[in-house]
Amino acid sequence: MPAKSSSPTIGVLALQGDVREHVSALAAASATAVPVRRPEELAAVDGLVIPGGESTTISKLAELFGLARPLRAAIRDGLPVYGTCAGLIMLADKILDPRSGQETFGGIDMIVRRNAFGRQNESFEAVVDVRGIAGGPVEGVFIRAPWVESVGAGTEVLAEYDGHIVAVRQDHVLATSFHPELTGDHRVHELFVDTVRAAG
Ligand code: GLN
Numbered sequence: 660m661p662a663k664s665s666s667p668t669i670g671v672l673a674l675q676g677d678v679r680e681h682v683s684a685l686a687a688a689s690a691t692a693v694p695v696r697r698p699e700e701l702a703a704v705d706g707l708v709i710p711g712g713e714s715t716t717i718s719k720l721a722e723l724f725g726l727a728r729p730l731r732a733a734i735r736d737g738l739p740v741y742g743t744c745a746g747l748i749m750l751a752d753k754i755l756d757p758r759s760g761q762e763t764f765g766g767i768d769m770i771v772r773r774n775a776f777g778r779q780n781e782s783f784e785a786v787v788d789v790r791g792i793a794g795g796p797v798e799g800v801f802i803r804a805p806w807v808e809s810v811g812a813g814t815e816v817l818a819e820y821d822g823h824i825v826a827v828r829q830d831h832v833l834a835t836s837f838h839p840e841l842t843g844d845h846r847v848h849e850l851f852v853d854t855v856r857a858a859g
Pocket of ligand 1: 710711712713714715743744745746748773774802803804805
């Protein structure tokens with residue numbers, strides 16, 4: 660991995676989902692943001708964001724593009740990764756209700772429930788207090804969002820909403836059920852960029 664740098668290169672997994680919004684948020688958080696679609700591109704980044712979108716599609720495309728296996732290995736070897744929404748699902752060691760054939764990358768010892776907030780409440784915004792983020796709560800945008808059903812001993816809970824876990828961290832891997840990339844508030848991305856700098 661390249662040496663510690665004040666502007667680390669952070670990839671955004673660009674198979675499907677809200678890639679552009681993450682690229683802008685990372686740039687605003689002083690990182691150099693690049694799309695990642697191929698294993699060679701993955702090998703060149705200091706950290707990676709897995710965007711929101713549809714986790715079953717991301718799972719299939721990652722297999723198709725030959726990214727699933729190298730990404731699993733990179734996470735195991737310490738690559739810092741941040742997943743939002745579908746990205747959180749992809750980072751779970753286990754999905755409670757996977758679609759058939761749906762595989763995750765893993766990295767966080769947790770069990771997630773897809774589309775957990777239910778039909779009437781498919782999309783909503785809520786104020787969320789996130790541990791480790793100074794300056795008050797963040798605006799959480801939830802879109803057909805998962806929640807974390809349970810976590811293992813090594814997983815730190817960073818935020819809960821309505822009694823459900825919506826932000827977690829395990830070592831170098833961070834995940835939120837909500838979408839900070841859609842709000843113009845870049846503090847969660849800054850937290851991740853700091854994680855990448857610390858790992859460099
Ligand atoms: N419900 C979607 C899934 O299962 C996630 C939605 C989102 O990323 N906004 O992948």
